[in-house]
Amino acid sequence: MRSPTLNIQPSNCHNCRMSALCLPLTLDSSSLDRLDRVIERGRPIHKNQYIFHGGDQFKAVYAIRSGAVKAFCVSDDGSEQVTGFYLPGEIFGWDGIDNSSHSNTAITLETTALCEIPFARFEEISRTMPILQKHFMRLMAKELTSDQDLIGLLAKSSAEERVASLLLSLSSRLKRQHLSPTRFRLPMSRADIGNYLGLTVETVSRVFSRFQSFDLILCDKKEIEIINLNGLYALTHKPKA
Amino acid sequence: MRSPTLNIQPSNCHNCRMSALCLPLTLDSSSLDRLDRVIERGRPIHKNQYIFHGGDQFKAVYAIRSGAVKAFCVSDDGSEQVTGFYLPGEIFGWDGIDNSSHSNTAITLETTALCEIPFARFEEISRTMPILQKHFMRLMAKELTSDQDLIGLLAKSSAEERVASLLLSLSSRLKRQHLSPTRFRLPMSRADIGNYLGLTVETVSRVFSRFQSFDLILCDKKEIEIINLNGLYALTHKPKA
């Protein structure tokens, strides 16, 4: 049994400040109650704990209440490819729906609290709640477009653009959670960033240094302060031929 | 009105040899009939016709009966990023579900016949056919994993690996359609390939030449014959440090 045991916690979707993100806004109170009963809220789990492994049977998708998660897939030759970083309010684990086993592995990057949404039970109740079904398809579509954004980034951009895009993505996602968009702590290592962006650690490190020397950011190890948000943004729209 | 008018054709899902791919296998005959009545079969449309544009309202997803389609998104600076090539039996257009408008643009690469599946009507009937709903989520998940494969490819691989992977992907998808996996015509230009794989046209061209000189493939313009399938496969699993 690889996935950590999630103990029920005394809270619910009604009072969760994430709910606007992971649930459809238009759910009436009684529908929300029914959904509520399906969702299992876990206690915080430690850093570097696996949520699921590639190949594991697909049983649930997960919403993050706090903390951060990294998803990656392992190819036959053993090399890893980071496919995403997930922050509070975001849902991950869709990759398993296809062949009912996960293609990715998910691991916590720091102490993390999750809500587990068992897929079988979700399917049951969604049969009588079409809006829920639709919402989930929309969440999957969102994942699709975010993957396509990453594809665009990897196919075309320079190292600086890639790092700038990641910083801006994190910033806007934190902002959506009413957290500071300009001062935050990177939950992942430079190596993770490099892997995700298709760059070497050294290149990532150099780009961070360069950004500092251009007064775009301040960074002390994993603590980041964005000084010139527009400057970063300009980098992601680099002057093209 | 940008999308081409699709005229009803005298055929149905029962006798379509694609159905195994785009429909759940377990549908009973009466369910299939109901689905059948929702789907609009178009006459073949010409090369370089748009199916939908980025920003268009999302109304339907499309299954390919014959031909080939390219999907791409346009970023603010006007540059394009090819996000996928679609062959017979495959479904595209999911990208619109999220905010009910398409993020991609889809265009035919050659004369193409489509089935249009209007999403609103699909949602109606799927309410009473849970298996259909599940099937569609699986199709979306498949798209997700294929996007993630592309991410892995772009993040890590050399030009040769990328081109080899594309050729093998096309090959296996044609095989699934009971078409020759070793002799086929590329529906897309070198520029499209380059854009998709994050390479320049020149590099793509050089890789094709190199593959020929290594007796991996024969190619005359867009006509491809794969001589050494295992050799290509070996390239995609390049010896790593």
Next chain:
DNA sequence: ACACAGAATTGATCTAAATCATGCTGGCTC
């Protein structure tokens, strides 16, 4: 049949990032 624009190949040069190498720092255990 001809002209012309776009698609593809091939060659020469340049450059951004990988690779190789070294040192620094901060947390860990013993």
Next chain:
DNA sequence: GAGCCAGCATGATTTAGATCAATTCTGTGT
């Protein structure tokens, strides 16, 4: 506190692929 290891930074060198440039091929329309 000494020693050790992982993570990060930074410098020197190499290289794969981009860029620039020129030529040939292909198909399309008149």
